[in-house]
Amino acid sequence: MNSAIAADIAKIGRLSAVPSILEIVSAMTGLRFAAVARVTDDSWTACAVLDKVGFGLKVGGELEVTTTLCHEIRSARTPIVIEQVSDDSLYCGHHTPRIYGFESYISVPIIRRNGEMFGTICALDPLPARLRDGKILEMVQLYAELIAAQLEIEEQLAASQTALQSEVETGNLREQFIAVLGHDLRNPLFSIMSGLRLLQRQPDRPDLPVILRQMEQSCLRMSGLIDDVLDFARGRLGGGIPVEPRRVDDLAAELARIIAELRSSHPERDIQVQIDLADSVHCDPRRIGQLFSNLLANALTHGDPALPVTVTAQGGTGGFTLSVANPRPLIEPERMAQLFQPYSRGSADAAQAGLGLGLYIAAEIARAHGGAISASSTPAGGTVFTLTLPPVCS
Structure with missing residues (x-):
């Protein structure tokens, strides 16, 4: 039937x-x-x-x-x-x-x-x-x-009930979006304004390079938030995040670049890497890099700072897998079920930076590639996020 x-x-x-x-x-x-x-x-x-x-x-x-x-x-x-x-x-x-x-x-x-x-x-x-x-x-x-x-x-x-439910969900998302965006954009903007006021009053401060670097980081933070909002809008309203897959022979280099960037911003953290890409990967390298950056930043933000974060990537004729693992505190089952939803955060700490869109955007990028992201959280294995892309049919 x-x-x-x-x-x-x-x-x-x-x-x-x-x-x-x-x-x-x-x-x-x-x-x-x-x-x-x-x-x-x-x-x-x-x-x-x-x-x-x-x-x-x-x-x-x-x-x-x-x-x-x-x-x-x-x-x-x-x-x-x-x-x-x-x-x-x-x-x-x-x-x-x-x-x-x-x-x-x-x-x-x-x-x-x-x-x-x-x-x-x-x-x-x-x-x-x-x-x-x-x-x-x-x-x-x-x-x-x-x-x-x-x-x-x-x-x-x-049909009316479906439309009403859709309107209710849209209204809830709109309210969450306005509240969270207003909170998260206000912080870096306040940092930039504070730096400008200091420089206006004391343009010859000896710590000028430090202040400028902080302002630059705040600008980058705001830019990242805006990019997340745009990708969220594309995913919810435009039929998914657009990707441009192609044969990529140097994906390992792209992953290494992102690891180096996050190491520079988290110099105290231990990131252990195991990358084995025996063959090219059919993907959009910019979007896979964005996905990986979201997963790794999430692990560094929420994981135990005293323990290493492990990155594993494997690729070949059987497809491509990328995992990010950290021995973070266990994620409760009810929170786990919501991880890839908009405005969801992997930690109950609402003060953590971010709109709560990173994992949602990562899942949308995976879906656009015909793949998927899974998550597990156990006492023995810690918390692991795994991206799986299917092999390309010849």
């Missing part, structure tokens, strides 16, 4: 009036089996069932559509009413009554307002029944129209 049919069964299941409708149809017609069926060109599936004769069909049960009269109803879009198959000139030799063993039968198409046929409301019985009373057919047709209308309402309600 495909997902679309399963969704249609669920829609009918949410219509509280359908069981009562089947009971009324059975009582009015005397037919002891009644059902609402989803009928397509190649399938017949029961969405709701009332079975008082042991026919054996359950909700979700399927029949070969060409063995049913509903197949003919779908083509003609007109009801079929049979009081007694054995006396009916049209259906006495038909294969469907013979297959399913019924004498009396009624089926009416359920047609949506846009003209699409959903399926049928049908009923049958091994015994003959008086069904030619025009009021019976009219009643079943009214119920078919009612089900079609209720389906429309159900779908509109589901």
Whole structure:
């Protein structure tokens, strides 16, 4: 059963009036089996069932559509009413009554307002029944129209709920974005303004190089925050972060450059490196460098400063893996589940620098390459983030 049919069964299941409708149809017609069926060109599936004769069909049960009269109803879009198959000139030799063993039968198409046929409301019985009373057919047709209308309402309600949920999530993200961005940009901006005021008052200060270096770092910090925000916007609104994959023979050099940069800003930290790239890697080296920088900076920021951070990279015909491990304090399972969500931080310390977008952006870059990032946190192995890129098909 495909997902679309399963969704249609669920829609009918949410219509509280359908069981009562089947009971009324059975009582009015005397037919002891009644059902609402989803009928397509190649399938017949029961969405709701009332079975008082042991026919054996359950909700979700399927029949070969060409063995049913509903197949003919779908083509003609007109009801079929049979009081007694054995006396009916049209259906006495038909294969469907013979297959399913019924004498009396009624089926009416359920047609949506846009003209699409959903399926049928049908009923049958091994015994003959008086069904030619025009009021019976009219009643079943009214119920078919009612089900079609209720389906429309159900779908509109589901669409409205989805839109509302999306608006709520967007509103929450907007509020978080404004609050976090305002906090994180304010700090480096305040540092730059403080440095400028000092230089205005004392332009010949002996520690001028130190102040200028701090101001430069603050500018770089602000630039990084803005880049993160732009990538976040692309990931959420523009269909993903754009990448330009190509054959890269010197990815190890790019990784080494990033390690050197972060070593210079964390001279007290021990970064242990094991890189073994036996073959070229098909990737966007700038984006993979950005991803790696985010992972390594995250490990240096949140890890135990007394213990080393380990970087491992392997590549070849089987694909490419890159992992960053550090013996940081364990990440709680509830926090682990949110690590790659926007504004999530690997540490409960809200004072840690960053918008909380680094891991989300890293995961989006991996996804854009057809790969993925996984995370684990155990007492024995510490916390490990691993990027896996699939091998390139030749």
